[in-house]
Amino acid sequence: MIEKNQIIHGREDEMEQKIQEKSDIYNEGIELMYGISDKPKLSLQILLGLQHIFAAFGGIIVVPLVISSALGFDAKTSTALMSATILAAGIATFIQAKGIGPIGSRVACIMGTDFTFVSPAISVGSIAGLPGIFGATILGALIEVILSFFIKPLMKLFPPLVTGTVVCIIGLTLIPVSIDWAAGGTGAADYGSVLNISIALFVMIFTLLLNHYAKGITSTASILIGMVFGYIICIPLGMVDFSVVKEASWISIPKIFGYGIDFNLKYLIPFIPAYLVATIETVGCLKAICQVSGIKDDDEIIGRGVLSDGVGSMIAGAVGTFPNTSFSQNVGVIPLTKVASRYVAIMAGIILIILGFLPKFAALINIMPQPVLGGGGIVMFGTVAAAGIQTLSKVKITNRNLLIIASSIGLGLGVTFRPEILSSLPIGISMIFSSGISTGTITALVLNIVLKEK
Numbered sequence: 001m002i003e004k005n006q007i008i009h010g011r012e013d014e015m016e017q018k019i020q021e022k023s024d025i026y027n028e029g030i031e032l033m034y035g036i037s038d039k040p041k042l043s044l045q046i047l048l049g050l051q052h053i054f055a056a057f058g059g060i061i062v063v064p065l066v067i068s069s070a071l072g073f074d075a076k077t078s079t080a081l082m083s084a085t086i087l088a089a090g091i092a093t094f095i096q097a098k099g100i101g102p103i104g105s106r107v108a109c110i111m112g113t114d115f116t117f118v119s120p121a122i123s124v125g126s127i128a129g130l131p132g133i134f135g136a137t138i139l140g141a142l143i144e145v146i147l148s149f150f151i152k153p154l155m156k157l158f159p160p161l162v163t164g165t166v167v168c169i170i171g172l173t174l175i176p177v178s179i180d181w182a183a184g185g186t187g188a189a190d191y192g193s194v195l196n197i198s199i200a201l202f203v204m205i206f207t208l209l210l211n212h213y214a215k216g217i218t219s220t221a222s223i224l225i226g227m228v229f230g231y232i233i234c235i236p237l238g239m240v241d242f243s244v245v246k247e248a249s250w251i252s253i254p255k256i257f258g259y260g261i262d263f264n265l266k267y268l269i270p271f272i273p274a275y276l277v278a279t280i281e282t283v284g285c286l287k288a289i290c291q292v293s294g295i296k297d298d299d300e301i302i303g304r305g306v307l308s309d310g311v312g313s314m315i316a317g318a319v320g321t322f323p324n325t326s327f328s329q330n331v332g333v334i335p336l337t338k339v340a341s342r343y344v345a346i347m348a349g350i351i352l353i354i355l356g357f358l359p360k361f362a363a364l365i366n367i368m369p370q371p372v373l374g375g376g377g378i379v380m381f382g383t384v385a386a387a388g389i390q391t392l393s394k395v396k397i398t399n400r401n402l403l404i405i406a407s408s409i410g411l412g413l414g415v416t417f418r419p420e421i422l423s424s425l426p427i428g429i430s431m432i433f434s435s436g437i438s439t440g441t442i443t444a445l446v447l448n449i450v451l452k453e454k
Contacts, residue, residue, distance in 0.1 A: 035294060045343055047221050048221060052330055060327075081321055084254040084316075084319045087356025088321045091353060092112075092308070093112075096349075097349060105301050105302070107289050107340075108344055113321065113322045114325045128262055131262035136271045137323050138261070140271035141311070148310060157445050158287060163287050164395060165405050165409065166437075168391075169436065170385075171388060172412070172413055173435075174377070181370045182374025184196040184370050199234060204226075206226045207225075223379070227373070231369070240367055245364050249359050252358075274323070285328045289331055291391060292387050329380065400452075403451065407443055412439050412440025
C-alpha cells in the first residue's frame with residue numbers, strides 16, 4: 001500500500017513539474033501575481049474563490065431553474081435540483097483543478113452545468129422524467145471519457161490561428177449575456193431601465209478603477225469587491241428580495257440516485273450531440289485558460305480536462321442533477337485579477353460543495369441583482385475576447401487566415417445573435433450548432449483543414 005501511494009504521489013509530482021516547465025510561454029502581455037502552481041494564503045484563496053463563484057453562480061443555477069420550469073416541477077423538487085447542481089459543480093471543479101491521478105487538467109477551471117444540455121434534458125424529461133435524464137447523463141458522460149483518450153490527434157487541429165479565433169469567439173459570444181444582465185435580465189419588466197444600466201455601469205467603472213489603480217488584494221479581488229458594493233447599493237433601492245433566503249432551508253443533503261435512474265439507450269440519443277458540443281467547448285475553454293495562465297497547452301492537459309468533464313457529469317447524474325462542463329465565463333477572471341492559481345479554483349470547488357448543503361447561503365448569492373452581474377461580466381468577457389485578439393496578433397494575416405478568422409467569428413456571432421436561424425434544421429444538427437462557441441470552433445477547424453496555403 002505504501003509503495004502504491006508513493007507511485008501515485010510520484011506521478012502527481014511529475015505532472016506538477018511538467019506544468020511548471022510549461023509556465024510563462026504565453027504570458028507575454030500579462031504579468032501574473034500568482035502562477036498556476038502558486039499557492040496564495042488561505043484567506044486570499046477564499047476571497048478569490050468567492051470571486052469565481054460570483055462570476056459563475058448565475059450560470060450554475062439558471063439551468064436547473066429553466067428545466068424545472070419547463071417540466072413543471074414543484075418548488076421542493078426545483079430546490080433539490082438546485083442544491084444538487086451546486087454540489088456537483090463543486091465536486092467537478094475540485095476534481096478538475098486538484099487532479100486525481102489521470103483525471104483533471106490541474107488548471108484554474110470552474111465547472112458547472114450548461115445551457116447546451118437544456119434541450120435534451122427537457123426532451124427526455126417530458127417522456128421519462130428525472131430518472132431518464134439522470135440515466136442519459138451518466139451514459140452520455142462515457143462519450144467524453146472515450147473522447148479524452150483521442151485528444152492528441154485533435155490537438156493538431158488547434159494551431160494558434162484556430163486557438164486565437166476560438167478564444168476570441170468565447171469572449172464575444174458571452175458579451176450579449178453580460179449586456180442582458182446589465183439591462184436587468186432577459187424578460188425583466190424593467191429591462192434596460194436607467195436604474196439597471198446605472199448600477200451596471202457603476203459596478204463596471206468601480207471594478208476597472210480598483211483593478212487598475214489599487215494595489216495588492218484590493219486590485220486582485222476587484223471583481224468581487226465591485227459586485228459586493230453593487231449588491232449593497234441595490235438593497236436600499238428595493239432590488240433585493242430576501243424572502244427567497246428566508247424560505248430556503250439551512251441544510252439540504254442531496255440523495256444518491258434519490259429520484260431513481262433509468263438507463264435506456266433511446267434516452268441517450270438527444271444527449272449525444274450535446275456531449276460532442278461540450279467536448280469541443282471544453283477543449284477551447286482549457287486552451288484559453290492555459291493561454292491566460294501563461295502555460296503551454298498540450299494534449300496531456302486537455303485530455304485530462306476532458307476526462308474530468310466526463311467524470312464530473314457521471315457524478316452529477318448520481319447526485320441528481322444535469323451534466324457538468326467547463327465554464328468559459330470564468331476565463332476572464334484570470335487576466336483581470338492576474339491570478340491563475342489552481343488552488344483558488346480548488347477553494348471555489350470546496351465552497352460550492354459547502355453551499356450545496358446550505359440552500360440558504362446559496363439563495364443569498366442567487367438573489368444578487370442581474371445588473372450587478374452585468375457590470376462585472378462586461379469586463380470579464382471583454383477581457384477574454386482581448387486575449388484571443390492578442391494571440392491572433394502573432395499570426396501572419398494572410399488572405400487564407402483572414403478568411404478563416406472572418407468566417408468563424410461571423411458564423412459564431414451570427415448564431416449567437418440569431419439562434420432562430422437553426423429552428424428548421426433536424427434537432428441533432430441544430431443542437432450541435434446551437435452554441436456560437438461550437439459553431440465558430442467547428443468552422444475554424446474545418447476551414448483550417450480545407451483551405452490550403454498557396
